[in-house]
Amino acid sequence: MSRHDDQALLSEFRQNLEAFYAALKLAPPYDSVEKTIRRLSALFQTKTAEEQAQLLGDDSLRRELHVQAFMESGLHKKHRGIITGLARTEAFDQFPESVRYLLEPFRS
Numbered sequence: 446m447s448r449h450d451d452q453a454l455l456s457e458f459r460q461n462l463e464a465f466y467a468a469l470k471l472a473p474p475y476d477s478v479e480k481t482i483r484r485l486s487a488l489f490q491t492k493t494a495e496e497q498a499q500l501l502g503d504d505s506l507r508r509e510l511h512v513q514a515f516m517e518s519g520l521h522k523k524h525r526g527i528i529t530g531l532a533r534t535e536a537f538d539q540f541p542e543s544v545r546y547l548l549e550p551f552r553s
Contacts, residue, residue, distance in 0.1 A: 450501055451489060458485050458511050462520075465544040469531065474523045485514035521550050527540045 458497050459482055465472040488510055489497060500506045531537065532551035540548060 450497070451486065454489060454501065454507065455482055455486055456484065457507070458514070461511065461547065463543050464541060465547045468541050468544060469524070469528065471524055471527065474520070477518065477520045477523050481514050481518035483518045484518040485510065488514055488517075511548060512546065515547060516550055523550070 459478070461477055462473060462481065489500070494499065498511060528548065529551045531540070534549040537545070537548060537552070
């Protein structure tokens with residue numbers, strides 16, 4: 446995979462995180478966001494070229510990797526009470542669908 450592909454993946458995730466926090470009306474914890482972006486990059490680099498190509502071509506696989514980075518970096522622990530409350534209410538259905546997958550870890 447090219448460096449451009451890697452950067453596109455990271456950029457997409459960064460935009461999703463920004464949209465996620467904007468929808469929550471919360472300031473993103475910038476240091477934790479950067480740690481999460483680095484974690485996503487590391488996870489992506491551990492994949493074979495074939496797996497990377499699959500990830501880049503499949504939204505659901507990319508979202509799974511995003512959630513994995515979100516969890517492994519510890520970002521899911523920031524603002525946990527506020528986000529968990531939202532994820533368990535009917536407001537979940539009104540949350541932007543494009544970033545709703547980031548609420549899933551808070552629903553259990």
